[in-house]
Amino acid sequence: MMDFRVGFGYDSHRFAPGRPLVIGGIVIPYELGLAAHSDGDVLIHAVCDALLGAAGLKDIGTWFPDTDAAYKNADSTLLLAKVVELVHGKGWQVNNLDCTLVLERPKMKPHIDDIIAKLSQLLETPTENIAVKAKTNEKMGFTGAGEGIAAVAAVTLRK
């Protein structure tokens, strides 16, 4: 009998000048980045929370507090690698990941395959089990106004 878990994650960050835009571990050419204690990788943070939630390991703030100087401008892919280690340590394997970015701009289509490849590597899960979508919010709310980016992620784990 296979044991199975579902996890869900959400994150959002505000655009800020003078920072690189990093989404899903990929640097996206754009005039604004995301304000954060870490590199502000909104997608990776949502994925971390989905994984931690599924494994019963609380949340990203518990493991990597934004009051800790060690995580200043941290590369979020390193945080995700640590989260995957924790999840594996509990005996879980990532079965699949499905996530959505909500933003008006920049256009994500040219970068989606690179992000999927990066997530596949980090999650040790085949690319066909990973989906990354991007959509606008039809000009509504903070994402629609171009104030920032939101990301949601759902993950399943198996053991």
Ligand code: MG
């Ligand atoms: Mg975050």
